[in-house]
Structure formats: structure tokens, C-alpha cells
Amino acid sequence: MEQFKGLQKSLYIWTDSADLDKRVEQLKTATGGEVAVENVHRLSFSSYANSSFDLIVIECAQLTDNYVKLLHMLKPSGKLHLFSFIGPASSLLQEIKLSGFINCSEGTDTLTAEKPGYETGSSARLSFAKKNASALNVWKISGDDEELIDEEDLLDEEDKQKPDPAGLKVCSTTGKRKACRNCSCGLAEELESEKQTATASENAKSSCGNCYLGDAFRCSTCPYLGMPAFKPGEKVQLADNLLKSDI
Incomplete structure (x- = not known):
């Protein structure tokens, strides 16, 4: 654990109490800082504040439901170290990554991961989202200085003429002045009469x-x-x- 030297505060999560004091003392010696101790089955009931530890060491990685909790307990850029875990390392690595950890690496019977260098839930403005004062004022309307257009001036006399009711009759099926095959509204007869009138007039x-x-x-x-x-x-x-x- 020499790679963790200089870390001020660590949490040791254990499952087997045999030689526990010895393992905790080894961690203190390796880091040179304080070490808190918690049982793996009591972790869900613990009330550690967010960003409490620089390092969390887990003796046996059976914490599928608690990796997110561990992420919150670590300080930004804090380390997570697992050893003596059960099961394939690949599935465990995937579980850790999905919980938000980065820089995951696999050693001999060990896994190490890192919390991102920012606090969980923090936000930052993206570079392309910066406000541009000049761009925001392009469409600004002052109000009193603007000349408004009378809506009536947009219409000419032709627009105001009422349409001929005869030309408004259309088929409800076709939506046009064209009768459908089974016309029952009288449009077919009307169109046929107009056609005969026009033909007879031309032949007179x-x-x-x-x-x-x-x-x-x-x-x-x-x-x-x-x-x-x-x-x-x-x-x-x-x-x-x-x-x-x-x-």
C-alpha cells in the first residue's frame, strides 16, 4: 500500500475480525494518517458525511448496493482499494465504473479506482454557454421608439371581398369541388348540371x-x-x- 502514502484519513471496511488490529495498523503505517474502521454489514447504517475520506479500503468486495455511497464518502480524487474479493474482476470493475468511479485498474487480487476530481452533484458552465451581451441585445425592442404597423393596412380591397357561397361548396371526402364516387350531398348533380349548361351554351x-x-x-x-x-x-x-x- 505504499502508493497511498501521505493520505490523511482512511476508512477500513472489514468482514473478518481475525487479525483486524494488525491490518489496521499496517494501513496506518502505509498512509501515515488516521484510519476509521467499519464492518461491511454495518456500512448501510453508517452516517459518515460526504467527502470524509481520502482512501477507502475494502477487505471483501460484496458491496453491490453501496459503491455509490462510497463515492459520496470519498473526497474528490479519493481512492478506492479492494482486495480478497469474490467473483470475476471484470464484472466488479463494471459495477464500480457504473457507480461513477474512474481510472480503474486491476492488480494481483486487487482493484483500485478513483473518484473524479470534483464533488458529486457539482456543475460548471460549458464554454459555449457563456453569455454574450451583444448577441442578447440584437432582438431587444425598446418599445416607445418602435413604429407599429396597423393590421388593417396589410389588407387590400380584394382581401376584404366575401367569397362566392356557390364556390365554397366542396365534397367532404375529397375536400375539393369534385364529387366522390358515392356522392349523396348533391354536388355531383350540381356539377353535372353546370357541365350540361356550358355544353349546350357552346352548341347554341x-x-x-x-x-x-x-x-x-x-x-x-x-x-x-x-x-x-x-x-x-x-x-x-x-x-x-x-x-x-x-x-
Whole structure:
């Protein structure tokens, strides 16, 4: 145990009381400091304060539930030394590392580990998390000096126009002005009627060729009778009842 020379305060955890005084005296001689003694089965009931020891020596490592407790009891960079342990060293090393110990090493029937050089539960600001005063003020708004925009100025007259209710009717299934295969809301019939009206209007022809001039030039059975004059070739929408009349 010469590697532990100069450590001021140690804890010796024992399981076999035979020659206990001799082993404790050897540890005192090796470290040159004080040595406290605790039984392995009484460790969970002990009330040692955090960061109490520079070194903890365990005679038999059967402490699966207490390695974290030992980590708290050690001072930062304190040492943990185990000997005469039972079971494979690999599984024991894994248990110690998972408890927070570092710099674990294996010797002949011994294991040594170290507590990190900071107190358990301490925190430190990361370098990239430092506050940059100039960066924090980039989006700062002073309030009174800022000119606010009236929301009404963002809308023009076209935005304020109400939509045509006829164009708002859509199929609940397709979400568009397109009827689904099993349409039962009447949209399919409406679209079919509009299609027939448009087709009939495109196919309507004048027998005299003067219908576009107005009622003064139209005959009594003219489908455009009562409608204003229009330009030659202009598409004119006819009512359904007029499309059934003979031209």
C-alpha cells in the first residue's frame, strides 16, 4: 500500500475480525494518517458525511448496493482499494465504473479506482454557454421608439371581398369541388348540371345570325330574347329553361 502514502484519513471496511488490529495498523503505517474502521454489514447504517475520506479500503468486495455511497464518502480524487474479493474482476470493475468511479485498474487480487476530481452533484458552465451581451441585445425592442404597423393596412380591397357561397361548396371526402364516387350531398348533380349548361351554351347557334344585335333584330323564338346585345363570337350563358326551346 505504499502508493497511498501521505493520505490523511482512511476508512477500513472489514468482514473478518481475525487479525483486524494488525491490518489496521499496517494501513496506518502505509498512509501515515488516521484510519476509521467499519464492518461491511454495518456500512448501510453508517452516517459518515460526504467527502470524509481520502482512501477507502475494502477487505471483501460484496458491496453491490453501496459503491455509490462510497463515492459520496470519498473526497474528490479519493481512492478506492479492494482486495480478497469474490467473483470475476471484470464484472466488479463494471459495477464500480457504473457507480461513477474512474481510472480503474486491476492488480494481483486487487482493484483500485478513483473518484473524479470534483464533488458529486457539482456543475460548471460549458464554454459555449457563456453569455454574450451583444448577441442578447440584437432582438431587444425598446418599445416607445418602435413604429407599429396597423393590421388593417396589410389588407387590400380584394382581401376584404366575401367569397362566392356557390364556390365554397366542396365534397367532404375529397375536400375539393369534385364529387366522390358515392356522392349523396348533391354536388355531383350540381356539377353535372353546370357541365350540361356550358355544353349546350357552346352548341347554341343562331338561325338568322343577328341575335347578337339585340332584341330589335331577334325573332320571337330566339333563345337570347330579353338578353343584352353582345359581341359576335362572344360566349353567352343561357338559362336552363331557354336551352330547351327551339332556335
